[in-house]
Amino acid sequence: MSYDDVEIEDMEWNDELNAFTYPCPCGDLFQITKAELQLGEEIARCPSCSLYITVIYNQEDFMGKGSDSSKKIEQAGGRAIAVA
Template sequence: MSVYYDEIEIEDFEYDEELEIYHYPCPCGDRFEVSKEDLQQGKTEATCPSCSLVVKIVYDEEKFKPSESENAAVKKCPPAKVTA
């Protein structure tokens, strides 16, 4: 179980459309970040990379479920080849 510095609504995060990342300022001067993909997978916390504070992200998981077109795009991608 994590001890949260704070609980923050996803609406309070800023969204970078190009990178598809939500970010929120940390008191240490860095920022908490979470990707749209992480939210689609049900992630509910973000950790500051500089000071290790953790915040709980409050959001409606239904709003972040992948759409049918996103699911289709993932299925069309060929598997990555692994070379030894």
């Protein structure tokens, strides 16, 4: 059972990690990459502890590099980001 269910819009894009992140109670960050989202993965894991969260998102928003959906702008962490 996951620690929590989190909407992708509530996560932040981290350029350094090249992943969407969300704060973990242990002090680190849950992480999930765009490639994992494209594959249908919905689990973001914390690299420092055993907790994980279920990410709620529309997989179609992350499919195909040439499609319009790849250019869609997602709202994450209170700021607009481009999803490629």
